[in-house]
Structures are given as C-alpha cells and as structure tokens.
Amino acid sequence: MQPQPTGSAGIGRGYAARLRAEPEVSTVALPPNPIPYRPFRPGLDATVASERFYRTMNARRSVRMFSDRPVSEETIRWICAAAGTAPSGANKQPWRFVAVSNPALKRQIREGAEHEEREFYGRKAGDEWLTDLIPFGTDEKKDFLEIAPWLIVVFKMMKTDEGGQVYYANESVGIAVGLLLAAAHHAGLATLTHTPSPMKFLGEILGRPDHERPYLLIPVGYPAADCVVPDIKRKPLDEILVVRA
C-alpha cells in the first residue's frame, strides 16, 4: 500500500483546489502544497504592540558578569526552538545550536576562548580596534564562560546534513541568533554574543562535523547581582531609519 498523505497535505490539496477555483486569487502564485496561513493576533493595536516590543528589547544589554544561578534545560530548549522559527534561504535552516552545561566542557571552551583572546589582545588587534574596545573594559579573561550555567554555541551549516546546498546561510543564521537573543531576554535571561576568533576550537571541543562552522558563542544565564554594563548609546531612530512615504 502507498503511504497515505498526511492530514495537512490532504487539507493542502483541497485548499489549493478551492483557491484556484476563486477567480480573484487565480493569478496568485501558489505553492504546490498550500495550507491556510493563520495570522498571529497580538490582541493589541499594532502600534501599541510594536511600541511594547521595542520597550522590551530596548532593555536588552550584552552582559559579561553572570550569576551561576541555574537555568533549566527546558528553558534553553524553548529559546533554541524560538531561534529555529527563523526564516532561512529556501527553508534550509542552516543552523545548529549546541547547548553546553557540562562543567568540563565549559572549562575547555573557556580555555580555548582565552587562548584566542590572548592572541587577539596581545598581538592581532590593531590600535583602532583596541581603542574602540576601551569603553567595554574587556580583556582576555573570560571567567563568565564557566560561571554562566549555559553556553549556546551556534554553528552555521555550510551544507545540509545530507550534503545538499544551503543558501544565504550567513543571513539566515544571523536572523536565528537575533530571535535567540530576543527569546532569552524575553525570559529574563542575559546573554553575550561572544566571538573569540578564530572559533575553530569550538567545533573540535564539541566534536562537530566539518560542514558546521562555529558562528557565535553565547553564554546564557541570570546576570550577577552586582552586574554593570558599559554606558553606551543606541543611535536615535532618525539616524537608522529613512522613511520614503
């Protein structure tokens, strides 16, 4: 017996036929397997909803002082699930999130990161870069990589697991990370987008295959009780937005 179509594929075919029969939508390009789009309704006026989201996100900061207060694996799973809802080129979803709470692995990752950061601060970074970093007070010490309860290591897939092509992987993974940071923030957690470069050591420590390239190292946890952040300013909207109404 042939495998039966799934429920949604069956619904899709009937739905497509109905749509194609509608004269007013007959010129719209339809996917071969359409399903009804279910709009998200925030239950608020769009302006109010978008202002609220802005206020939530405007409170996000990169944190470099973490508490060791535990965060459940389930929380991390939901956060990564949110990241996995990102759009991606041809829906290839070219991301892998490796969530690490194992203390021995965290130590190895810290050691690897501090090794690269010693090179960076001591030798590789030019004067302009080092000057630009002064406001952050950062250096090669990364104790937060062992203190934060979780490290989410984001990998960009250069091929699918089956060896097929991926498209716009950089853009796709960048969007996914944006959602991940927003999801963690929305849960009351702090993050840092950390880029100890080069990041090859992350793939080696975590035993990832060659087609996965380390993209970002993101500690996730609660901020330390005495956490401070640099006093930096965000560009005003009229500097980042051009409206051509």
Ligand SMILES: Cc1cc2nc3c(=O)[nH]c(=O)nc-3n(C[C@H](O)[C@H](O)[C@H](O)COP(=O)(O)O)c2cc1C
């Ligand atoms: C791609 C990227 C790489 C970053 N790399 C580092 C890093 O290696 N170490 C660090 O302390 N902060 C790093 N940051 C954090 C930035 O310094 C921070 O996002 C910026 O100063 C704005 O501050 P905010 O995130 O609190 O708004 C990075 C941010 C991005 C987006």
